[in-house]
Amino acid sequence: MHPPKYSIVIPVYNRPQEVDELLESLTHQTVKNFEVLIIEDGSSTRCEEVVDRYRDTLTIQYHFKPNTGPGPTRNFGYAHARGSYLVVFDSDCIIPPTYFEAVDKSLDENQWDAWGGPDRAHQNFTLVQRAMGYTMASVLTTGGIRGGKKHVGWFQPRSFNMGISRKVYEATQGFKFDRFAEDIEFSIRMKKAGFKVGLIQEAFVYHKRRTNFSQFYNQVFNFGRGRALVGKVHPEEIKITHWFPSFFVIGTCLLLLLPFIDITLFAIGFGGWLFYLAAIFLHSLFENKNLVVALLSVPSALLQLSGYGMGFLKERFAGK
Template sequence: MFFSIIIPLYNRPQEVDELLYTLTLQTYTRFEVLVIEDGSKLDAREIVESYKDKLDIHYFYKKNEGQGFTRNFAFGHAKGDYFIMFDSDCLIPVDYLEEVSRYLLQHHLDAYGGPDAAHTSFTPIQKAISYSMTSPFTTGGIRGNNKNLGGQYHPRSFNMGISRKVWEATGGFILTRLGEDIEFSIRIHSMGFKIGLIPNAVVYHKRRTDFLQFYRQIHFFGRARINIYKYFPSTLKLVHFFPALFTIFLIFTLLMNALNTQLAGICNLFLALFILMIFFHSWSVNKSARVAFLSIIAAFIQLTAYGLGFMQDFWKRIILKRS
């Protein structure tokens, strides 16, 4: 099987350098790499060209359209039997392609996704953010798990593969931002293709390097869920409302404490239990009290940022019916 690895890129030359280096270490070597610069001001042409003697690599520069349409551009130039998409802030384990190739030979999948994890080189904040994005206490098992509270498994485009047949049948992404990968996954499901999780196809996903960037990203994700609802109303599940409910509960708790009511004690007890569960679970996963403490901050940021973004667009696009 020949793979086409597709990397959309926007102003991240240093990160793509680290990603490309990990691809030179792959034990499975039947692949090409397509780096698509999406109108970047800080382009990575020189960095990409420095890998010409190490990888079968191709560099393209195009106007800025967003990651969904940038991947479509790459699909049109790819030669592989299978197209694999990575975000530019990922690091790929040396046996990743070996694991994917072995799994696909044993289990037919038209499209797949894989989990993400924190690399040992990540900063404590990056490890805390990674924990928050994969913790059962924050995402409810929606990410990186075939059996989750959100229904069908939907691969995320930071670590996702599709067969050439899927590309030819679907035409690729019809959204370029705001939940484009989930919409794409739902459409693949609806056309009868088989999608699954490859458990060992793990990538190390850096995500954001500070909490402010993380807040902005997750707020965008909350808005994206409403955008997906506009296309596929039946995919909005109870679990998607949890961050909004948590945010409302947090505001209510602050109000009860300000008014010094008896309900304040009950609300504070629930919050304390939640904080302790996050702390000790993260400590057991990361083996670090510092990361565990930062995981509490990351979890609260994730839930409130998603909840506020979700409520913002729920009010605007569903209640007020604005486009």
């Protein structure tokens, strides 16, 4: 039996319903030369029964291991994979039918050593999920080029949707961080090793992210922590743009003090703050064509910026 071209590694922690939706989406791929490895990372609510329902339609492995975090769990999957290319998705992704068709085409044209793809909002996502998805990708927040537009220069794949060749895995040994920006750190090492890494725009996934604003804040707080951790290992990778959420947090705190210092300066600062939030609302309305999503994008952006900024500052100055 010939090994598959692609090995899909999916770390899972207490998310059987998400795994069911992801595996269902994989049964509809137009290119089927892949295997799936579900790596249960010490879950108390396992998804083995879900996996068993797909054994007749997918080439699938199920492994259970003690909890170590997503980085080591993906490495565990890499070690058990048979494919020439190792692909990782987050468990809260849904994969469109032409994903591997798009990857095949781009690999033939570009000979990538590794790649990443965009995320999009699915029609079944909640309005809150759509708002969070917008702010995570928007140029007005911390999104920038998360795969949504033509990328110029170096692209850093993210672990919700990334693939590497076996050559890359053998040279790098995969992820080094347990969690928090482990994908960014991995991408930086791929760059330093001279591998050809690119964005495949057509290889997008539907990424649910979190289901409510409280979970979203915790997620972006950890993103901020992770970026600061990357900076401790790769100092040259911290740019002024990575400080923007922290500047936003500090500026907002200072704005609250201005009424007691200078009411004119407060009026100017508050006007600028409102103008920025209005720009987010209008841009989201243009992008999503939905008034409720646009309204929800404002608190989503505030949570994203404050969470990321606070996490970055905590890890940068108070983290051990």
